[in-house]
Amino acid sequence: MLKLINGRNWYAACVFRRRIVTSSEKLCLKAEASSEEDSTGADNPYFADFQKFHIEASPAQKLILSLGSAITTLLNPGRPDALGVFGETSGHSALQKMHEKMMMSSEGQLILTDKPRINSSTVDLNCLKKLPPNTLGRTYIKFLEENNVTPDSRTPVQFVDDIELAFVMQRYREIHDLVHTVLGMPTNMLGEVAVKWVEGIQTGLPMCVSGAIFGPLRLKPKQRQRYVNSYLPWALSTAANAEFILNIYFEKRWEQPMGELLKELKIEPFVES
């Protein structure tokens, strides 16, 4: 079942597998979170969600949506739904590759099987607050509070027809704040562009790549200097070296100390030069 590509993946697989198999705790997860048994059938809660939000659109309609939403996003950044539509209608081949990468990792496979969701009804935010400092969970909740964001703002996927790929897209959206957390990037323009580079290179999603390319156009000269000198080179090397963000089962790692987690994920903390 598990395809081992090279020595590095084998080592990572051992480390991840050891961690996941021995700890079957459901820490800080609420009752609605999906179970650990294989539940890819109709009893997986994601199935119902998918049906509820899925919209049938013909290829011609998807093409128009793709073009129209791209223009809308460029002209009006205050339309996050347009960015979502662009991502969904332009991301088919990228989603397929992302799915393959997940299938090649045991942790990724587990995420695909469980289809866990991240929102305030599946994750117990109060529980995360009580975790020791410098754990993933505590750092995540700190990030949410400091940046005044909630895990509930992720729009449901509508225009991806395959349920597995739709979940991959949904998962990509829901872990965005956690990606910010593990990368240590704030939600300002510089931080968002850095995250988009990492996401774009790792996922290949056109919306991420175009966000990474067009985002910096809005930077002021001083910010642009910081971007070119520090943020961009760090983002590029992180993207290349780090583990695939979608293969991280964050919900099983709330207690993990950040230092250990970053080492495992091969993420070098950002240092501004």
Place this chain on the structure above:
Amino acid sequence: MNDAMSFGIHRLWKDIFVDRLAPSKPCKILDVAGGTGDIAFRIAKYLRNSDGGGITVCDINQAMLDVGRKRASELGFSGMEWLQGNAECLSSIADNTYDSYTIAFGIRNVTHIDKALKEAYRVLKPGGQFMCLEFSQVQNENLRWLYDQYSFQAIPVMGQLIAGQWKAYQYLVESIRQFPNQEEFAGMIERAGFAFVRHENLTFGVVAIHCGHKL
């Protein structure tokens, strides 16, 4: 969105509707489901009425009424009344109150159309006029095919791109198909008690104006 979907033609439909109504002073007019005031303002302008007196706008949605009231004060129509109410049960309005009852693009969304029609009859004075502007059936088969393609292929896409709401606009085009056609609706108006019921198609039947009188 209305402008985008109808290429601005909805403004012409409303202009023609008020022209057919041909209100004259003095009059009391009730515009139902007219929250944002499109019809009411046109009536006030037609009457060359400087303050909109004699016109009551009724809508089930207070938010729409608030938008309308704000627009009215900007346009100087301080005499207009803004009433929250349900077209199926206009409990705050007495019988035989109004000279004219208008409803534009609203009756389609009423759950019990016959109740709304009966209420319209009740609140009109004898001699009063009922006028309705609503989506209807395109008579010509070939044009109907084109219209259907546009409705089902293009409108939800526009709804998603412009308003971020595919499903709401899909519901819109489906509800248009569910609504009775010109003759069926005329029959319903007659059954509510109105006489001299007639209708006029606009834009090949995409919309129709229905008219009836209370004797």
